[in-house]
Amino acid sequence: MSRYVVMTAIPYVNGRPHVGHALELIETDVLARYRRQRGDEVRAQTGTDDNALKNVQSAEAEGVPVESYVERVAQNFLSLGQALDLSFDDFIKTSSDPRHRPGVEKLWAACAARGDFYRKTYTGLYCTGCEQFYAESELVEGRCPEHGTVPDLVEEDNWFFRLSRYQDRLAEEISSGRLRVEPASRRREVLSFIESGLEDFSVSRSMKRARGWGIPVPGDPEQVIYVWYDALANYITAPGYGTDEARFAHWWTEADERVHVIGKGIIRFHAVYWPAMLMSAGVTLPSQIFVHEYLTADGAKISKSAGNAKDPGELAERFGADALRWWTLRDVARAGDTDYTDERLVTRNNEDLANNIGNLVNRTVSMVNRYRDGAVPALAADNPGAAELRRVRAGAEAQIAEAMDAYDFRRAAEVIVRVGDEGNRYVEAATPWVLAKAERKEDAPPAALDAVLAELVATCRELGRLLVPFLPGSAAKILRQCGDGGGRVAEPEPVFRRLELDPAE
């Protein structure tokens, strides 16, 4: 058994969540549930990044205090926990969680003690939306490539972090695999960025420009800690850095794996700045960073203005949490962005869940009820007709383990569908209804049908077990209906409903 910690990035809460957020939450949740099922000691964490300047502006625009604005919008993210059937152990809000500020201050003090901070005047083009400086050349027609807004020309005296000191050590950590960046193409991308030369970066903003929102720099009330420095710290402040050292040791320093799940847009912060900050402060580094791609929706980049920012809460309500979970796991490619459409979700749900797995469970449970009054026969020691089914069933767990280790959720999900396929094929080949008729009309012995039914129940139970991390709600239903390993099945009831799109769409 090992100790496993997995974390999402914390989204800044301005605006509503979209399917892209759901993707990251679901992937992380599946990793956590998977490890728990295997018996590991697991801690899964998410939260919200509240201290961005953007929140101040939005709050001002609405004429409400920042605190209450942030509390309100954060609810949209918090509520996804239930809507998507997530199993996070912790949710940290950087503005109001009492654990956060002391930890950030401690981290700051540790970097300062190392001599990694210095003051410098900086002039640059700053995009408030990104909370990031851009070089002239990075802009698209003078506008932020992410937000399409004109960045502000900013000149101020800030604290800088000596990132340049850590260039070699960072390259070593990543190329050696001690800090594993996945997929490999992302690791190469990070390494080439590091090798191109790292420059110190600014880790504070003037109190004035931050409108007083954020965490003041210890010993310098004129400056506020840069929101990225602040936000990244959540990964250690939540487990107790700066507030509960015993807990922190347990859930960070002494954990066997510390895994970040992030989107491709913030690799630099997580694979370069963050490990460097930790090295500076003398804190253990994360062990893995899994980078996912982005989702588009209806063929376009997700944005509020395009009107395609699908609300995952609404999707889950409309199609079911497990249908949405299944889509993000089964249909999202590892390389390249994937387009979300309702149609794709519905197709996946109907093909894999309703028609394949759901129907197999349904026909199995129905037959056990019809032919054996719900009593599950004993599994035959020898069943030549089920050789292939047994082979596929027995191999699934290892194949899934391999896929999960590579963060290949799609392949893992496919393995489960293959088990369902083989189960359905077995039903056709074994024709239990013919065996039942033979018992009735020809007084045939029950052993043949017993063996088939037992094989099918075993398959459905295995499907339920394999699905636990992916579709927790539905997996529980399958297991319950199949008798939970006991001697009887329940009444048949469709586990997955067939979905339809409104004709209007």
Next chain:
RNA sequence: GGGACGGUAGCUCAGCCGGUCAGAGCAGGGGACUCAUAAUCCCUGGGUCGUGGGUUCGAGUCCCACCCGUCCUACCA
């Protein structure tokens, strides 16, 4: 400008270190069955594996160039 990753059947995609690698699923066509959520099973694919070269006995699978897409990175007029 440099680099990464994609470009494989109508659609979504598998194809590791070169030799059943020309595939799966969906869609389409035909058939079977009835236990089941009009579900399932079987049969059915005349695709220049982005383009052009090269290496090799043999290349989606390696090399070079180019085109298209996406993404990193870069203060050259």
